[in-house]
Amino acid sequence: MRDVSKHFGDFLAVDQLSMTVRRGEIVALLGRTGAGKSTVMSLSMGTIAPDQGTVQVGGVDPSREFDALRGKMAVAFQTDRLLPWRTAVENAELGLLILNRSKAEAREAALHWLARVKLEGAEHKYVHELSGGMRQRVSLARALAVDPELIFLDEVFSQLDHVTSQVLRRDFSRIVREVGKTCVFVTHRIEDALDIADRIYVLDAPARVCLALSVSEQTRRDPRALADLHDQIAQAIGGDTESADHDPNYSENQDLS
Ligand SMILES: Nc1ncnc2c1ncn2[C@@H]1O[C@H](COP(=O)(O)OP(=O)(O)OP(=O)(O)O)[C@@H](O)[C@H]1O
């Protein structure tokens, strides 16, 4: 994105935002509620167009050339957006059926990805029979099943309790790295970002980058360096954040070793 601005009526939601995501990276967009994270994601997916500036995904303007990116991008949302009258596997195969793949191919891919996100045995359960964490796993399987190059996640981890969230995001990041996908994920929790992102963009409102940083694997293993990054980010976001406030495990982890 280069110098992207977006208004909703008179309201400025995105203010000359520039950011880059490289192939194979996991990038976190972090910011307070209302910072414009979801709007930036919608701009990246081309579901809305910028007023000014340019958005390019693989050299293509996603809002103008939606078809060129068909099947190359997938998304999972804050709420799981599963269809309650379909089972886990029927939800997971939905993206492929929309892309006109055969039923057999869709079913095979859906079962494969449900197993990869550790939902073996739950394939034929209906949505109401699944826990919140399991539902998010189904929506991740649905996103992965279309074999996209680029995956967008909007607050997929941050609505879950901290332990469930950590297990899910680590499972997910392992898969993403193994199969070499690119992932942009939105979160308001610093912990989510520090745990799996290669790079983090902190946004303030109206959406613009107020801090950009990288997280190396070495940093991830160094509690002191992580605590430093956490402080920098918390300061950029302004004030205490949920993870600093309410997650005792997080600060305990920082103190360990
Ligand atoms: N379609 C729209 N029409 C009008 N205003 C909008 C629209 N979409 C978003 N906004 C406004 O733009 C701002 C950014 O919204 P956005 O949903 O991108 O924030 P966010 O960072 O994703 O917040 P959250 O963490 O709560 O999900 C908000 O003030 C919101 O009210």
Ligand SMILES: [Mg+2]
């Ligand atoms: Mg949002």
